[in-house]
Amino acid sequence: MKRIREIIERIVRQEIRSALADSEDIVKEAVKTSLLPELRAATRDAISRVVEDMLKESPEVEETPPLSASITPQESAGIQETELVAPPEAEISASSEVGARPKKDSDGKYLYCVAEGSERISLGKIGIEGNEVYTIPYKDLCAVVHNCPAQPYKSEDNEVVKSWIMAHQKVVDIAWEKFGTVLPLGFDTIIQGNEDTDPDENMKNWLREDYESLKEKMEKVRGKEEYGVQVFWDPKVIAHKIVQRNEEIQKLEKEMKSKPKGAAYMYKQKLERAIKKEMEAKADQYFKDFYN
Structure with missing residues (x-):
């Protein structure tokens, strides 16, 4: 009965992934029709705030009635770095515990990425906190991992967290240089064992079950590189640049400052x-x- 349930769950997961892949154009169109108008509206409200604040700086002019603005300015918009691969089902959930990670025996596998390779090799002690990184192969694919406790990396020290994330990205970059094409996983993807199988076996099972999907994704990203892009929009900076570079606006500003309060x-x-x-x-x- 347990085996039948696992088979059904695997089929359902595969169908969901397939449906999401087929709906990529629909999702993109939804972003254009729904998200972008909202972002534009938020930007316009931010513009109203900034223009009002900027013009208040002129002491010669009476204040205008306040402009309506109920949305907090969007300080940044951009493409968030996303996983190209759905993590295995055996991934542990985020823990609420905060603090240093206790040293334990290997009861988990920290997964950096999936690469093309058929051998179990070591990449050296290049991982997070100096852990040795190695590959777990299945056919012509391999998971790039290090041994770790089956609990997430958590710390209240932002510098520590930053060092972990940078180390994660460094391993992905090194794997890309060595293997040519990789499918990156998000930071803190950790695979644990269960009653019947250890983490190593769970990793192989995932590679086997998702083999065809992983191969398709490999072909899709072959010859490409992944970048995280953020676009920062500071309305106050933009407004001042426009005033400095637009001759008509400069002329209006000078005329305003030279007029009595009523005309100004x-x-x-x-x-x-x-x-x-x-x-x-x-x-x-x-x-x-930026979007197109």
Whole structure:
């Protein structure tokens, strides 16, 4: 009965992965139609805030009525680095414990990536905290791992966490240089054993069960490199650059400062509209350039 359940679960997982792969275009279209308009709206609200704050700095001009803005400015947008491979089912869940990891015997495998290779070889002590990194092969694929306790890496020290993440990426880079093509896993993917099998066997079982899917992904990323990209939009910086580079806006600003308060109020409204228009155009341009 247990074996039948495992087979059914494996079939369901494979069907879900296949459905997600087939829906890639649908997901992309959903991002365009749903997410991007929301980001544009948030950016416009941020622009209103910044323009108002910037123009308040001029003491000669009475303040305009506050502009409505209910969304906190989006400080950054970009493509988050994602896993190319779904982790094996035997991955441990995140622990709530915080602190140093106690040294234990090998009861888990920390998984960096999957590469092309048919031999069990050592890459040296290049892993997180100086652990020896080696491969677990199945046919012409191999998992790049190190031995570890079956519990996640957790620390309150940001520098420690940063060093772990950098070490993880370094191993993936070295594996890429050695094997040519790799499928990276996310930081802190740890495989544990169960009652019937040890972590090594669980890793091989996963490679065997997902072999065809992994091979397809290998072909898809062959000859390509993965980059994490973040685009930072600081409305205040953009607004000041527009004022500095746009002659018409500079002219409006000078005229506003030379007028009495009553007339300056009207010029301030003109200046607000001009800056907002330029910033919205710039934001739309960036969205199109970066997303497409």
